[in-house]
Amino acid sequence: NAGVMQNPRHLVRRRGQEARLRCSPMKGHSHVYWYRQLPEEGLKFMVYLQKENIIDESGMPKERFSAEFPKEGPSILRIQQVVRGDSAAYFCASSGAFSGANVLTFGAGSRLTVL
Amino acid sequence: AQSVTQPDIHITVSEGASLELRCNYSYGATPYLFWYVQSPGQGLQLLLKYFSGDTLVQGIKGFEAEFKRSQSSFNLRKPSVHWSDAAEYFCAVGAYPWYGAGSYQLTFGKGTKLSVIP
DSSP states (O other), X not given: OOOOEEEOSEEEXXXXXXXXXXXXOOTTOXXXXXXXXXXXXXXXXXXXXXXXXXEEOTTSOSSSEEEEOOSSXXXXXEEOSOOGGGOEXXXXXXXXXXXXXXXXXXXXXXXXXXX | OOEEEOOOSEEEEETTSOEEEOOEEEOSSOEEEEEEEEOTTSOEEEEEEEOSSOSEEEOGGGOEEXXXXXXXXXXXXXXXXXXXXXXXXXXXXXXXXXXXXGGTOOEEOOOEEEEEEO
């Protein structure tokens, strides 16, 4: 029973390039969340998606960042024109439908390094 | 705004010794509290959670945590540490009720790295 799968685990980009991070939720889960962990910081919420819908993107930077969760395939977090400040660990989490005791299951994270 | 403080960045204990990791939170309503553990190269694994009821909660791997509302604390404890417990531990707070934005916008502390001396 695979958990939340993220890839790539490590990604190196030069300034100005694009980064794409992928997340496959746990089997049976239909809700996906992205969190970011900057160096020496705790995880911070970025965006919440369901299939083909962005439910809450209040934690996303206003520019260069986007997320999607298509009907088929993994959720993708896309960062355009990366800058050094984007270097961080990006964690994806998933959950089932809200049922009063929602618990997020996290993946191992994707570590982005911008040179 | 809610916040979580983990005062200890790094703790070293000897194998077999007891452990307590501190967590203080700031939240204006009834909090939901969590402890996650992250081993190197692994995802965050849920150790335990507090929603309501008994303030002493038991988790996996022999861990327990006690919710103290008067102190706004949710400290994690283990009576005897094993070398395999070396990892980073994160405390997090979520909002009640368990739907809506608060249920998934968890606020995390910066983590405490635990080293275990054999």
